[in-house]
Amino acid sequence: MSRLFSPLTLRSVTCRNRIFVSPMCMYSSRDGMPTDWHMVHLGSRAVGGAGLVMVEATAVSPEGRISPDDSGLWSDAHAEAFLPITRFMRENGAVAAIQLAHAGRKGSCELPWRGGGPLGAEECGWQPLAPSSLPFTQRHPIPRSLSISDLEEIEEQFRLATRRSLKAGFQVVEIHMAHGYLLHEFLSPLVNHRSDEYGGSLENRMRFPLQITRAVRKEWPEELPLFVRISATDWVEGGWDIEQSVILSRELKKLGVDLIDCSSGFVVPDEPVPYGPGFQVPFAARVRSEAGIATGAVGYITDPAQAETILATGQADAVLLGREMLRDPYWPLHVAPRLRANVPWPDQYNRGK
Numbered sequence: 001m002s003r004l005f006s007p008l009t010l011r012s013v014t015c016r017n018r019i020f021v022s023p024m025c026m027y028s029s030r031d032g033m034p035t036d037w038h039m040v041h042l043g044s045r046a047v048g049g050a051g052l053v054m055v056e057a058t059a060v061s062p063e064g065r066i067s068p069d070d071s072g073l074w075s076d077a078h079a080e081a082f083l084p085i086t087r088f089m090r091e092n093g094a095v096a097a098i099q100l101a102h103a104g105r106k107g108s109c110e111l112p113w114r115g116g117g118p119l120g121a122e123e124c125g126w127q128p129l130a131p132s133s134l135p136f137t138q139r140h141p142i143p144r145s146l147s148i149s150d151l152e153e154i155e156e157q158f159r160l161a162t163r164r165s166l167k168a169g170f171q172v173v174e175i176h177m178a179h180g181y182l183l184h185e186f187l188s189p190l191v192n193h194r195s196d197e198y199g200g201s202l203e204n205r206m207r208f209p210l211q212i213t214r215a216v217r218k219e220w221p222e223e224l225p226l227f228v229r230i231s232a233t234d235w236v237e238g239g240w241d242i243e244q245s246v247i248l249s250r251e252l253k254k255l256g257v258d259l260i261d262c263s264s265g266f267v268v269p270d271e272p273v274p275y276g277p278g279f280q281v282p283f284a285a286r287v288r289s290e291a292g293i294a295t296g297a298v299g300y301i302t303d304p305a306q307a308e309t310i311l312a313t314g315q316a317d318a319v320l321l322g323r324e325m326l327r328d329p330y331w332p333l334h335v336a337p338r339l340r341a342n343v344p345w346p347d348q349y350n351r352g353k
Contacts, residue, residue: 015051032072046094049332064102086169097172104182105130232283249291
């Protein structure tokens, strides 16, 4: 049997295969609300045979967005708006997942296809928040350093967004601790220059991300899985690295996290990332081996034989596909015969099989 097309059970949730659609920002929400775009984008990947489909980085507060057009979950109305989408995904066999996030100092930016630069107040922008008052680049505004009361408020925002995720029909929540956004900013010594109990030592830098995890796990039902996405390395000397990622993953496992989604980079601009096929897979393999927790491999995984090998050799428990699923929403259905997997197609599409 193909390992890629074998089921994966985490707690009470079973994914029909190990092909997960990575959370990818669509920048197509209105005041944080999902739109018809999300129904088509997410729904087509469910119809296309993915085992799990994850909603993009979804902000726990308005100021936690990357852009004004980001997905959000800071009100009950947002949860209600997601219900038809999660219902459709589940009816078509996919596990419905959502990534909860706070953009930190990388918030208040223009859409990528409009340059992605920082937005001023006159352009509906806002002052970003961060562990320390260090801008992402010289072009970006200086973020406001978070006080202890601010941290308590953000923890509550994550807690409430987790509660709303359940109301919205999601079966998996992922906490975003990667790509230079707020929780990654606390972890990385390149960005976190605090002198209080949330900065300095590894234990202190992990403190707030672990607090968020504890709050989310307490709110999220025991029978449902919790994922965390990390940047396993900053790719910069003196930054966050794989050794610290293993330690963090062990702590996350103790708090009830079920899978570590292993990405990398993006906490500082222009880091020397060695892009290439499967370049991040060794991070998933090492975290899986040394922390004793399930992992997801992500990054330039495009070929079914490549994905099969990653899983069959025990480097990861699932693969998360991004760009490849943008190019082909039906990638699982199309590649199954190449791995001799007999995958059912939707009844409506059987004539094309």
